[in-house]
Amino acid sequence: MSLKIAIQGVKGSNHHQVALDYFGEDIDLVECLSFDSLVDQLLNKTADKAVMAIENSIAGSIIPNYALVFKNDLAIIGEYYLSIHHNLIVYKGQGLENVEEVHSHPMALLQCKEFLKSYPKIKLVEAVDTAETAERIQKYQLKRIAAIAPKAAAELYGLDIIASEIQTISNNSTRFIIVKTKNPSDESADKELSKTGINKASLRFITDHKRGSLATVLNVMSDCKLNLTKIQSLPVIETPWKYAFFVDVTFTAYEDFSKAKSLLDIMTEEFKVLGEYKNAML
Structure with a gap:
């Protein structure tokens, strides 16, 4: 049975191209005209997995998508970088x-x-x-x-x-994440790879208001040999002037990441692994 893959957009879009490149030709496409609709297809089991743009090398992060992943308890299971040609x-x-x-x-x-x-x-x-x-x-x-x-x-x-090629900057690429709903029987991010194949993770955490709290967290990541590749802050809607941090980290040994997870879970007010997967930039 073919995988049902949800994309934002229709056939011929960049999301469609990523779905083909990542999953191959044998897929059933679920076209969605918004990212909210895309998430609904996953939650309703209409789609097995989904392709979601998360950041562009020129325009930056697609910030609402970070919140969609967290609030709907989705698991990031992969990523893909696509060169954009307009x-x-x-x-x-x-x-x-x-x-x-x-x-x-x-x-x-x-x-x-x-x-x-x-x-x-x-x-x-x-x-x-x-x-x-x-x-x-x-x-x-x-x-x-x-x-x-x-x-x-x-x-x-x-x-x-x-x-042809009317984009302002020729070296223009978009990072897409591959997401699915989490399996309740799994202990963390619904891993599809063995631990030896995992070398990147997406995390969300909230620190307290003490001076140097964020710096302390970042130092722990460094001490555990994690390389911070992305950091994005988002307001915590329920608590004015409080922020959650979404970060991506890469690592060589899963054991280093496992140690960091244990420490960050203790040090932060809230800590959640959004996904563990293979670094597509390698």
């Missing part, structure tokens, strides 16, 4: 002179800001997904609207690319 796509036979509006995901519009500045008369419209706009152009034969989308979307929906 193209201006139109209905067959149309040219740049025909374009009155450009529709795309807000992140894509931001990443193509310099190109779009050259066409101040074109209206920019935020959409739920890059490929969804391309699909809509083909379905309704829209001739005044262009999409910013991957090359795969143009090929899938039979559209023309009138400007």
Whole structure:
């Protein structure tokens, strides 16, 4: 039976490409037009696993997704880095002179800001997904609207690319995480790898308000030979002016990470492992 993989967006999107690259062709795609809907598909067992963008090398973190992972008790079981290539796509036979509006995901519009500045008369419209706009152009034969989308979307929906590689910075990549619901019988992050294959983890913790609390936690990580690759703070909604820290760490020996977990569980007010998986940057 094929795995049911939920993605944010539709066929031809970057999420779709990651699903194919990570899981292979033999999957059943569950298309979702929001990350909230994506999480619902997991919780309702409509999808087995999901692909979720978490940060971009240019635009930074997709902060609400950190909260979605934590609040819905999802397990991060893997990650994937995708090089992003944006193209201006139109209905067959149309040219740049025909374009009155450009529709795309807000992140894509931001990443193509310099190109779009050259066409101040074109209206920019935020959409739920890059490929969804391309699909809509083909379905309704829209001739005044262009999409910013991957090359795969143009090929899938039979559209023309009138400007290629329009992203401002050529070295543009997005990190995606692979998530699923946790198995209650597992002791931590619903591991799919043996401990020898795990060399990266995502954590969430809250420190007290004492001076140097965060520094002390970071020093413990260093002493346990963990390499901090990401730190992101988010407000704790229930407690004004209190913050939770989401961090990613890499390590060589799982034993070092296991020791760090024991210490951090004691030192912090709240501590949770969001996922243990293989570092995709290696």
